[in-house]
Amino acid sequence: MTDPATATTAPATALAITRVPRTPLMPVSFMQQERLETGRDTQLVNNKIAVGVRFDGPLDIGLLEKCVSFVGSRHESLRTTFPVTDEGYVLRIGADTGVALRVFTARGATRELRLADALRVLSDDACRDYDLSAGPLFRAAVARVDENVHVLCLAMDHIIIDAWSVRVMIDDMLAAYTAHAAGREPDLPALPVQFPDYVAWERGYLGGPALDRLVGYWRKQLDGIDAIPSSGLVDPAMAGGSGRPPRLVKLARPLGHQLAADIKGLAQSEGTSVTGVVSAAVKATMWKHRRTTMGDEQAGDVATFGSLANRARPETQRLVGYLSTVTTLRTVFRGENTFREVVALDARTLWNALRHQRIPHSLIMKEIGSPLYGARYRDPKAMPSYMNFDFDLLETTQEPLRPPPGLAARVVTIPNPEVPRGGLRIIGYQMDGGMTLELRYRDDRFSAGWAAGFMGDLHRLLAQVSEDPETKLNKIF
Incomplete structure (x- = not known):
């Protein structure tokens, strides 16, 4: 069984990470290869990342869903899956079809009880198993505590993301919300490279x-x-x-x-x-x-x-x-x-x-x-x-989060x-x-x-x- 990484990756240097052509099946990183070889079907909580953002103020859930989908569209890693093929372990970049935002309503007599229920429900949802072959490996859910308090949960399998990336995602999502709420398209800097380009560099350099x-x-x-x-x-x-x-x-x-x-x-x-x-x-x-x-x-x-x-x-x-x-x-x-x-x-x-x-x-x-x-x-x-x-x-x-006007936002566990x-x-x-x-x-x-x-x-x-x-x-x- 041939590893496509060794067949398609050009030599690289320590100082050059450049964009490579996109193909239906692309090489995986060395870290991803270890997971795929030794724990593809093992569902450990440690391999799942869930990050929460609490919003205080009049949140537009429909607009939030649009902005979460924007993040999924902007970053190819969030749309990747890892199908089993005759060619070995590969990375597939999925189509940009948007990210469905699951919506829950928290229960409880007081805001504190409803907030605790929201976190519990979101935790249970985030811990659902991931199918590395079929995906999706990036999911989103929001719990309504009351009309002025909502908690968003972005859930991902660790194979596609690290902790540094989480803050990037949140910043991009909030910037998109601010722009759309003002009737503008998000004006974020273009990304010179994406994760598949990094993988190609890693495979070539190492x-x-x-x-x-x-x-x-x-x-x-x-x-x-x-x-x-x-x-x-x-x-x-x-x-x-x-x-x-x-x-x-x-x-x-x-x-x-x-x-x-x-x-x-x-x-x-x-x-x-x-x-x-x-x-x-x-x-x-x-x-x-x-x-x-x-x-x-x-x-x-x-x-x-x-x-x-x-x-x-x-x-x-x-x-x-x-x-x-x-x-x-x-x-x-x-x-x-x-x-x-x-x-x-x-x-x-x-x-x-x-x-x-x-x-x-x-x-x-x-x-x-x-x-x-x-x-x-x-x-x-x-x-x-x-x-x-x-x-x-x-x-x-x-730095603190930069929420849209009229909203307060902070990361919650x-x-x-x-x-x-x-x-x-x-x-x-x-x-x-x-x-x-x-x-x-x-x-x-x-x-x-x-x-x-x-x-x-x-x-x-x-x-x-x-x-x-x-x-x-x-x-x-």
């Missing part, structure tokens, strides 16, 4: 010397660990498991305005980012807990799992698709290192990952021969226990029954000048007491090193 160079870097970086790295963290209290299906539990820890300001000050003084300081602190805290089951040297070989936007080229800034890639961030240090030294080491780790992010993690695993290829698309209970650190939210302070995968995830938020760190953990692997202890250690370390970054790790713990 071959020959470029592929060898990038794989060589990651082969060296991952020597001795898995491409999906084990956190090395265990909770002795959960050695026998919980005996029930795993649930996701969230534990948020606000750092306070003063500590947040101190962390930003430390980042500036060290010539790094808030992400770099918090990442180093997370790894130092992991080192402390890893020492309960391993020696100091092994405990200091710490790797986390994260995501990179992979949007280095200007023509990809407004592109809707799945360009982001997960990455392994490995840093080696000892208890004798000062926190300042750990920050410098970890900053180098992140910088090198950014320099080598053009190769997606799926291709790294395939080239290195990892048996974990496709693990993220299979049964989450079989996933290795890793620490995921989402750092983008610590740095990204997006659509409840998502997320399936626990790696076991541990830390997300950082900047809110109102302060900072919050949230630990999400699987309750079949970690207890509430262990989670509270880990977050307490992380908070204590940040408070101490913000005052004295020359403190050695073995003097903190």
